Amino acid sequence: GAVVSQHPSWVICKSGTSVKIECRSLDFQATTMFWYRQFPKQSLMLMATSNEGSKATYEQGVEKDKFLINHASLTLSTLTVTSAHPEDSSFYICSASGFANTGELFFGEGSRLTVL
Amino acid sequence: QKEVEQDPGPLSVPEGAIVSLNCTYSNSAFQYFMWYRQYSRKGPELLMYTYSSGNKEDGRFTAQVDKSSKYISLFIRDSQPSDSATYLCAMSGGAGSYQLTFGKGTKLSVIP
Numbered sequence: 001g002a003v004v005s006q007h008p009s010w011v012i013c014k015s016g017t018s019v020k021i022e023c024r025s026l027d028f029q030a031t032t033m034f035w036y037r038q039f040p041k042q043s044l045m046l047m048a049t050s051n052e053g054s055k056a057t058y059e060q061g062v063e064k065d066k067f068l069i070n071h072a073s074l075t076l077s078t079l080t081v082t083s084a085h086p087e088d089s090s091f092y093i094c095s096a097s098g099f100a101n102t103g104e105l106f107f108g109e110g111s112r113l114t115v116l
Numbered sequence: 117q118k119e120v121e122q123d124p125g126p127l128s129v130p131e132g133a134i135v136s137l138n139c140t141y142s143n144s145a146f147q148y149f150m151w152y153r154q155y156s157r158k159g160p161e162l163l164m165y166t167y168s169s170g171n172k173e174d175g176r177f178t179a180q181v182d183k184s185s186k187y188i189s190l191f192i193r194d195s196q197p198s199d200s201a202t203y204l205c206a207m208s209g210g211a212g213s214y215q216l217t218f219g220k221g222t223k224l225s226v227i228p
Contacts, residue, residue, distance in 0.1 A: 006159065034215070041124070043204060043220040044160070093159045095216075105216060107152070107159040 002028045004096050006108030013084055014116055021079045021111045023094030029074035030096035034105065035067075038091040050077050084115040119143050122205055122219025131228050135192040139205035139219045142186065146207040146217070149181050151190045154202045154221065163203075164190060195226045 003026040013019050023033055032051050036044040048064075050056040050071035058064045066088075068080040077096075081088055091112050095105040122139045129135055137151075148167055152160035164179035166172045166188075172179045178191040188207075192199055205219040 004159075043218045046215065049215065091157070095159075105150075106162060110157070110159040112157065 002026075002096070002106040004030075004094065004106045004108040006094055006111055008111055009109055010112045010114075012114045012116065015085055016083055018080055018082045019084055019113060021081075021092055021094075021113075023077045023079070023096065023108050025075045025096045025106075028096075030077075031074065032097050033071055033077040034095045034097075035069060035077075035079050036093045036095070038093060038110075044093060047079075081113065084113070086115045089113055089115045119217050120205065120207065120219045123222055124220050126223040126225060128225045128227060129195055131195060131197060131226055133195050133226075135190075135195050135199070135224060135226075137190040137192075137203050137205075137222050137224070139188050139207075140186055141188075141207060141217075143207075143209070143217070144183075144186070145209040148208045149179070149188050150206045150208075150216070151177075151179055152204040152206060153199075154204060156201075160204055197226045197228050200225045 005024045005026050007022045034049055035047045037047050038044050046059050047062045048056045048058045048069050050069045052071050052074050056069035071077040091110050093110040094108045097105045120141045151164040153163050154160040166179050166181050169181045169183045176193045180189040202221040202223045204221040206216040208216050
């Protein structure tokens with residue numbers, strides 16, 4: 001299957017700092033990428049949908065100024081958590097699809113963010 | 117009522133048992149159905165992918181979709197300890213719809 005790489009896999013930061021997480025599709029061009037957040041023992045909650053070259057579409061309740069998403073190329077999307085606070089500590093996962101109209105997605109390994 | 121319902125478990129079975137995992141859903145627009153396996157602290161891994169109703173088999177895994185009952189299942193034959201993980205069902209709508217709606221996941225433990 002297609003490979004999606006996410007980096008870093010684990011990051012610890014101080015409160016008030018910003019953290020950038022990268023999501024790369026390694027062997028296909030991802031026209032659409034998705035960012036999710038997952039709390040312990042919970043399912044994945046979609047945060048935003050990003051299409052290459054355009055602004056991300058955020059789900060209701062997700063602050064777009066806090067979670068900056070950039071999808072500058074067909075193989076890379078980034079999520080920047082700005083002015084991070086302890087409540088932002090979570091597992092962030094990206095997924096990518098290059099296949100039109102099927103809904104088939106491939107996920108990154110996830111990035112665990114801990115804000116002290 | 118949530119769009120996708122999935123019993124979170126946990127579910128414990130002895131090695132070699134047949135495992136049955138299920139989800140129900142309410143949105144009749146869903147046409148694409150997936151099962152993902154997620155190991156602890158890892159991203160989900162696509163296991164099975166099915167379009168519309170019917171069965172699909174891949175090795176020890178069989179996915180079933182019954183759109184008339186809005187019910188999907190994943191069967192694991194000859195379960196192994198390495199199958200211990202959380203299994204998430206997911207589904208999406210028609211053409212152009214990539215957004216998945218996930219179940220909460222069922223945590224499975226296969227005991228040696």
